[in-house]
Amino acid sequence: MVKNARPNKTLDRDLGSRVLLENANYAIRKPLVAPALGGVFIIVAILLTSLVFGWAGNGLIIAMAAGLGAYMALNIGANDVANNVGPAVGANALSMGGALIIAAIFESAGALLAGGDVVGTISKGIIDPTAVSEPRVFIWAMMSALIASAVWVNLATWVGAPVSTTHSVVGGVMGAGIAAAGFAAVNWPKMSQIAASWVISPVLGGIVAALFLWLIKSQVSDQKDKITAARRWVPILIAIMAGAFATYLAVKGLKKIVSIDLQYALLIGAVSAVLFYFISHPMIRKQSEGKENSKETVRKLFTLPLVCAAALLSFAHGANDVANAIGPLAAIVHTAEAAEVVAKVSIPIWVMVVGAFGLSFGLLLFGPKLIRMVGEQITKLNPLRAYCVALSAAITVIVASWLGLPVSSTHIAVGAVFGVGFFREAHWRVTHNNELVQQVVETEAGKAGKKKRKHRKLVRRSHFLTIIAAWVITVPAASILSALVFLLLNTVAG
Structure with missing residues (x-):
């Protein structure tokens, strides 16, 4: 028995080393799987197209x-969804x-069912079509x-x-x-509007989300009788969500199926809001029966509406952003086949x-990284806060469309x-103002008597600054890169 002990130990060590090597090999290969599958999809798209057009x-x-x-x-x-x-x-x-x-199901459904059958060839009308009227150019x-x-979106996804x-x-x-026709070809007033949206979009989204969070906290979460307050307000908030998404989908998501003016879309939204209020009222009452009078109970009431909101946002995104x-x-397919440049195809x-x-x-291949960034790493979210984010996204787009x-x-x-996140910071500081004055910590130097206030930061500043910087340079970076690519293609092909 003693003679066999040493070979068994050696065998165990050999097996352990082999497992470690296999795990290391898998860890090295794992990051390459998604890019490889993405490359296969691109190659398949090229090959299938060549079967039709040669x-x-x-x-x-x-x-x-x-x-x-x-x-x-x-x-x-990978990035937008x-x-x-x-x-x-x-x-x-x-x-x-x-x-x-x-997201995959509803994005695809939105793109295929309501993605539009006509698209503008010059994105957002920022370039004069006559400036690039030659088909080759x-x-x-x-x-x-x-x-x-x-390439720019790929880089942005890589940095998170x-x-x-x-x-x-x-x-x-x-x-x-x-690069093709000079600076005079650009519609600079239109570009100014787009530049303004860099500020308008996030500020509007942030304000609307913060207002809804304040409403829910003041009228529901911070009330003594949270269950009664939830039964009163949650159906109203669900009705607002239903009305907002019905209007949003009517205006933005169903353009391919039917064209609906904003006033009719608002009417559809109002009818949907009333309908869902009467549907959700008894459901919320039933869900809250026998539950503890706590904030956690209130948050759970928003879980199902939040899932529905995510699905609807994905559908609308697929319908809009697939373009x-x-x-x-x-535009390339039409121009190559018809040898003409037109405004819409x-x-x-x-x-x-x-x-x-x-x-x-x-x-599916690359989305988890950005999903974690938006959902977990910027600020801590729960169903109530995330619901405010989803509701803000729908309402802000509607308001912006109405204002042009x-x-x-x-x-x-x-x-x-x-x-x-910033509303939570401000709310915490106001609520705990008296405590903040007394709550102090020693400095790193440890000097007696030298103390500073302790502030609670609920938004990661590093992520905030990285994202803002990426937003600011997106158009200039994509523009410079595109100009360089155009000059290269025009030189090689010319």
């Missing part, structure tokens, strides 16, 4: 453009897997815009900054337009499929998260 002449251009459109769609799914489901994950209303599944400009905007893909595409189109990926692609179904599947694959203001859904959602 490799000769314009067929090669269309196939390459399909690959770029697929790459852009992957990046939009986090804004819709991130708060629900951070609030533990959804698991990461559940959020990915819901226009194709290289759209190619450059796709490459630059996709949720940015506006709309602004990335705008910057890409502007840079290529300037950022496929707009330039659809129809979207072929295969182009829409590339955009829809790209959004979903990008979300160009806003970014990404900036609104992330701004709402900031608004909730």
Whole structure:
């Protein structure tokens, strides 16, 4: 027995070493799986397109453009979709897997069912169409815009900054337009409006979210009888959410199915609000029966509405933002086939499929990083706070559409998260003002008598500064990169 002990120990060590090597090998290979699958999707998009259009002449251009459109769609799914489901994950209303599944389904449904059948070839009207009326120049400009905007969103995802893909595409189109026809080709008043949205979007989103959080805290969470207050106010808040999303989807999400004016959309929203108030009132009463009179009980009442809000935001996002990926692609396809530059083009179904599947694959492969950033790392969220973020995203877009203001859904959602966090800081300081005066800590030097106040920071300043910086430089960065790509393509092809 003693003789066999040493070989067994040696065998155990060998097996342990092998397991460690296999684990190390897996850890090295794991980060490469998602990029490899993303690359496969891009290659498949190129190959399937080439089967239809061939490799000769314009067929090669269309196939390459399909690959770029697929790459852009992957990046939009990786970056932009986090804004819709991130708060629900951070609030533990959804698991990461559940959020990915819901977002992928509703993003794809929004893109395919309501993604629009016509798209503008010159994004947001920022470039004079006559300045790039030559088909060859226009194709290289759209190619450059796709490459630059996709690379910038990819970089932003890598550093963990949720940015506006709309602004990335705008910057890409502007840079290529300037490189092709000079600064006079740019509609500078329109660009000024877009620049203003950098400030308008997050500020509006933050204010609206903070106001709803204040309303809920003052009227429900901070009341002595929280259950009675919740039964009174939660159905009203659900009704507001239903009305806001019904209006939002009518205005933004269903343009392909039916065109609805804002006044009729508001009427649809009002009817939906009344309907859901009477539906939710008995449900909330039943859910709260026999529950403890606590803030935790109030928060749980918002869990299901929050999940519904995440799904609806994903549907509306897919309906709207898929055009950022496929707009330039659809323009390239039309121009290559018809040899003409037009203001608007129809979207072929295969182009829409590339955009829809790209959004979903990008979300599933790369989305968790930004979902955690938005939902967990900026500030601490619970179902109540996350509900305020989702509600703010829908309401702010409606208000901005009514006022004719160009806003970014990404900036609104992330701004709402900031608004909730900074409101909590301000509320804590006001509530604990007397305690703050007495609550002191010794300095690091440890000198007796030298003390300072202890302030509670509920928003991570490093993330705040990183995201703001990314927002500010998105359009200039995408523009410069696009101009360089255009000059390179024009030189090589010319």
